Amino acid sequence: MAVSASGVRWDAEPSVVVDQVDVHYRTKQDSSPGGLSGPGLLGGIRRRMNHSGNAVKHALHQVSFVGYKGDSIGIVGRNGSGKSTLMRVLAGLTLPTGGAVYAQSQPVLLGVNAALISSLSGAQNIRLGCLAMGMREDEVDSKFASIVDMSGLEDEINHPMNTYSSGMGARLRFAIACAVDPEILLIDEALNTGDAQFKQRSKQRMDVIREQAGTVFLVSHSLGTIKDNCNRCIWLDKGDFVMDGTPEDVTKEYHDFVWRMTEGNKDYGMRIRNEIMSSRPHLQVELLESGWRSAKAVSK
Numbered sequence: 001m002a003v004s005a006s007g008v009r010w011d012a013e014p015s016v017v018v019d020q021v022d023v024h025y026r027t028k029q030d031s032s033p034g035g036l037s038g039p040g041l042l043g044g045i046r047r048r049m050n051h052s053g054n055a056v057k058h059a060l061h062q063v064s065f066v067g068y069k070g071d072s073i074g075i076v077g078r079n080g081s082g083k084s085t086l087m088r089v090l091a092g093l094t095l096p097t098g099g100a101v102y103a104q105s106q107p108v109l110l111g112v113n114a115a116l117i118s119s120l121s122g123a124q125n126i127r128l129g130c131l132a133m134g135m136r137e138d139e140v141d142s143k144f145a146s147i148v149d150m151s152g153l154e155d156e157i158n159h160p161m162n163t164y165s166s167g168m169g170a171r172l173r174f175a176i177a178c179a180v181d182p183e184i185l186l187i188d189e190a191l192n193t194g195d196a197q198f199k200q201r202s203k204q205r206m207d208v209i210r211e212q213a214g215t216v217f218l219v220s221h222s223l224g225t226i227k228d229n230c231n232r233c234i235w236l237d238k239g240d241f242v243m244d245g246t247p248e249d250v251t252k253e254y255h256d257f258v259w260r261m262t263e264g265n266k267d268y269g270m271r272i273r274n275e276i277m278s279s280r281p282h283l284q285v286e287l288l289e290s291g292w293r294s295a296k297a298v299s300k
């Protein structure tokens with residue numbers, strides 16, 4: 001599927017429309033003598049504080065894009081760029097401060113911290129996780145064997161989860177999240193801890209979701225993982241939506257940017273980043289007669 005610079009396509013059906021989403025976090029400042037609100041730093045801090053003295057963090061700023069059925073969208077960006085926040089907004093776990101998200105079905109978030117209980121066995125956590133995602137007891141029974149198979153934990157499934165390595169835990173969480181056959185699956189860094197066999201299995205599972213006209217979002221710091229698993233990539237930086245395009249194009253620009261920021265000229269890096277960002281057409285979300293939303297690209 002072709003991906004234009006605006007990310008808008010007419011040959012595919014939208015599954016998620018993100019319309020000018022802002023997320024601002026408010027955090028209490030440390031008022032201790034050595035804390036950030038100390039007098040020497042007041043000038044810099046005040047600009048980012050609201051009148052109650054709380055710091056305001058702009059985790060996402062006017063983020064707009066459309067996810068289509070069959071898309072597997074990689075999300076890249078430096079630490080603190082807003083990738084996990086975007087996943088949480090898509091899953092409905094964090095409410096946007098502004099803007100809106102329209103999704104054709106409930107997105108399922110698979111995070112490294114998915115709420116399983118470490119003192120329980122893998123088998124008990126499969127039941128717990130599936131019930132928590134809304135499956136019935138009989139559905140859990142019928143899918144149990146395939147979840148164990150997907151997790152690759154046949155021998156360890158009755159051991160407590162706190163005896164698992166991080167990769168084994170990630171495999172179990174992935175297998176549980178996939179069991180509900182989500183149309184929209186959000187994966188936050190979970191694939192990075194798995195071994196080669198798990199990476200192969202998870203890729204196959206993601207391919208099946210896409211083939212069934214689902215949409216996968218994949219947050220990863222591994223550009224290889226993004227290129228191997230995605231047909232499209234979004235680059236976030238400090239809450240800004242910088243670029244949307246093919247994984248090859250976006251990861252190359254992002255890689256060059258990171259190199260400039262760490263090894264080269266930061267001002268030049270930021271200038272190129274801002275130029276890429278401002279060359280992106282503006283997305284205008286439209287309400288269709290069907291009640292659903294679509295989007296068109298308009299020049300700024």
Ligand SMILES: Nc1ncnc2c1ncn2[C@@H]1O[C@H](COP(=O)(O)OP(=O)(O)OP(=O)(O)O)[C@@H](O)[C@H]1O
Pocket residue numbers: 025026027057058059077078079080081082083084085086
């Ligand atoms: N619950 C929170 N309260 C206050 N600030 C938060 C909260 N969650 C995230 N932030 C801030 O919002 C910004 C974006 O965080 P987020 O976790 O979405 O980034 P990220 O791109 O996923 O980072 P990483 O690559 O390090 O996982 C960061 O500056 C972070 O400090």
